[in-house]
Amino acid sequence: MENKRINGNDLIALGYKENHTLGVALKINSKRHGFTRVEMLEKFKSVLEDPTGYSEDAVFGILAHAILGQEAVDKSLIALNETPAEYTIYGASEIETGAKVQMNIAMKLPVSVAGALMPDAHQGYGLPIGGVLATNNAVIPYGVGVDIGCRMALSIFDLPASILEHNLTALKEVIMRNSKFGAGNGYLRHERVDHEVLDNKLFRENSLLSSLKDKAWTQLGSSGGGNHFVEFGIVEFEERDEVLNIDSGAYLGLLTHSGSRGMGATIAAHYTKLAKSLCKLPYQAENLAYLDLDSHEGQEYWLAMNLAGDYASACHEVIHEKIKSALGAELLAKVENHHNFAWKETWNGREVIVHRKGATPAAKGVMGIIPGSMATPGFLVRGKGELSAIQSASHGAGRLMSRTQAIKTLSSHELKEILTDKGITLIGAGMDEAPMAYKDIHTVMASQKDLIDVVAKFLPKIVRMADDGSRED
Structure with a gap:
């Protein structure tokens, strides 16, 4: 109990309200300042009861001033609506309470128009991962x-699935030679490739983006950490798909998942800080700070976001072209979709900005890929355009447990047994990406059968992920 971290609930029990003062107290608590847990709680209680008496205190003075100034802060905040607007939850029984709480707060924003929560949803920062929000x-x-424009890309080759069985070592080498992983990692100058995305005029016109261009070039064609991957697998079509012009059968497929790397993360951090300085929201909603698209700042972020999305697409293009060339194969079809993005769309006859944070666009006829985990199937899907889901679907299976929990509790022996049983070769990754850390993809897919049709199944066979503890996902 002595080492148990003091959290917001502990402070609320002392009489603190869920406002900016609570945030100040938690920030002070993060260092402990030589006090025991009990002593810290006693100090927090004393400061709340007599803030003036602590106004000059070296440690708690900042908290005392926050308490004394909270009323003025409250008056300056943009008020939330009293009750959240209605929204649809898919697979509600499989979604943690924290994600629903976050979605409820998002639906109280004065700019919120509509929302939906996908069956893979779990708690994130601001909008929950798996949250879809339309704003005015x-x-x-x-x-x-954070990982703007993160996306899935699937190449289906004119090679039979049996190539995986007979050429495992060679295919593993192809992935190793033509991919690079991990937060901060990239290519040496002589290894870099050029791409037209680097010629975008924003790299000259926006000082932040200008400072990021060399990093973008260094990391072009690489993948991040966390749940990002490059996989060879089997793409199974049970029947011919006329749109893709692919017959029933099993083909070699290349599936990748990654985003805009360090450039996207820096853009996200910069404009989130800017939004928070311009859009003062109550404490529980501060990570949902927004930028008016009619403002200079809003337009600047919008352009930067779109560039990050184009850059993420370019990264996948480079990887897929390298591997296609190494295989000497012909491409039957390529499908790509992104999430962690905002689109201008029409919803119920009005133009809205649709945020899909970890959600797949699923307008009628639109193709997408919904992966499972390193040892479970993914699905090539076609959207049905369901309005109550704001034409969206899940972006994967969704986490069942946190990364920390997975590392502490899951068995590496069990993971090896699962991989061996399914005939999967794993390169890199940690226990936080074990399939047991994710929800059952089949349950998730069953919860969104009204949102998408399954076109084909992807079975991973050679999986490469970051092996350096990276968390850039």
Whole structure:
């Protein structure tokens, strides 16, 4: 109990309200300042009861001033609506309470028009991962997410699935030679490739983006950490798909998941800080700070976000072209979709800004890929355009447990047994990405059968992920 971290609930029990003062107290608590847990709680209680007496205190003075100035802060905040607007939850029984609480707060924003929660949803920063939010002429940097434009890309080759069985070592080498992983990692100058995305005029016109261009070039064609991957697998079509012009059968497929790397993360951090300085929201909603699209700042973020999305697409293009060339194969079809993005769309006859933070676009006829985990199937899907889901679907299976919990509790022996049983070769990754840390993809898919049709199944066979503890996802 002595080492148990003091949290917001502990402070609320002392009489603190869920406001900016609570945030100040938690920040002070993060260092402990030589006090025991009991002593810290006693100090927090004393400061709340007599803030004036602590106004000059070296440690708690900042908290005392926050308490004394809270009333003025409250008057300056943009008020939330008293009750959240109605929204649809898919697979509600499988979604943690924290994600629903976050979605409820998002639906109280004065700019919120409509929302939906996908069956893979779990708690994140600001908008929950798996949250879809339509707003009126406003964009929320944390509603988009940190890894802007993160996406899936699937190449289906004119090679039979049996090639995986007979050429495992060679295919493993192809992935190793043509991919690079991990937060901060990239290519040496002589290894770099050029791409037209680097010629975008924003790299000259926006000082932040200008400072990021060399990093973008260094990391072009690489993948991040966390749940990002490059996989060879089997793409199974049970029947011919006329749109893709692919017959029933099993083909070699290349599936990748990654985003805008360090550039996207820096853009997200910069414009989130800017939004928070301009859009003062109550404490529980501060990570949902938004930028008016009619403002200079809103337009600047919008352009930067779109560039990050184009850059993420370019990264996948480079990886897929390298591997296609190494295989000497012909491409039957390529499908790509992104999430962690905001789109201008029409919903119920009005133009809105649709944020899909970890959600797949699923307008009628639109193709997308919904992966499972390193040892479970993914699905090539076609959207049905369901309005109550704001034409969206899940972006994966969704986490069942946190990364920390997975590392502490899951068995590496069990993971090896699962991989062996399914004939999967794993390169890199940690226990936080074990399939047991994720929800059952089949349950998730069953919860969204009204949102998408399944076109084909993807079975991973050679999986490469970051092996350096990276968390850039």
